Amino acid sequence: MLGYIFLAIAIVTEVVATTFLKFTSGDNPKWWAFAIVVVGYVASFVALSQSLSRGVPLGVAYAIWSAVGVAVIAVISWVFFKESLTWVQILGLVLLIGGVGLLELGGRHPAA
Template structure:
């Protein structure tokens, strides 16, 4: 795996942590989850910039980030946080992943 993809994996991991922390920030009124959200999102964009500097194309890298982040946050939400998800929403997640695969395989 190239360094660019390691940076992208770090981007995704930080963004997922930030998204989950934002749920607990209570509208950015709770200091600790708010700080975690801000630090991880800024860190995610920093690593994303490094991934782009290493040669990943902006469109494909952003699509991969978004799709993997959507799947990860959805799974965490459903299985760990007891969020509900409908069949239509599952189909939307599947179509998002399919679109990213098309971008990746089309190049």
């Protein structure tokens, strides 16, 4: 269970870092955003590593980490930055999350 808590921390810190990438670009990049990006990605990889050392399989951890991150970033971009999110993209996100769910379910072995 602790491994999945670290995985959640990895996802949150990665989403924060990726969101603040938006503020590092353009005509007036913000210096403080660079610091948030670096700290966020370092924290994310440390937490991801901790989740692996606590029993979360690498394939499952990476699939959850990347898929949830992509989905949350897409929604954040749509809500806060007014970027487009079409029905086709939404369907893609649903399929992505569904695929990761199947990956997780496929790895569980019931007790005999």
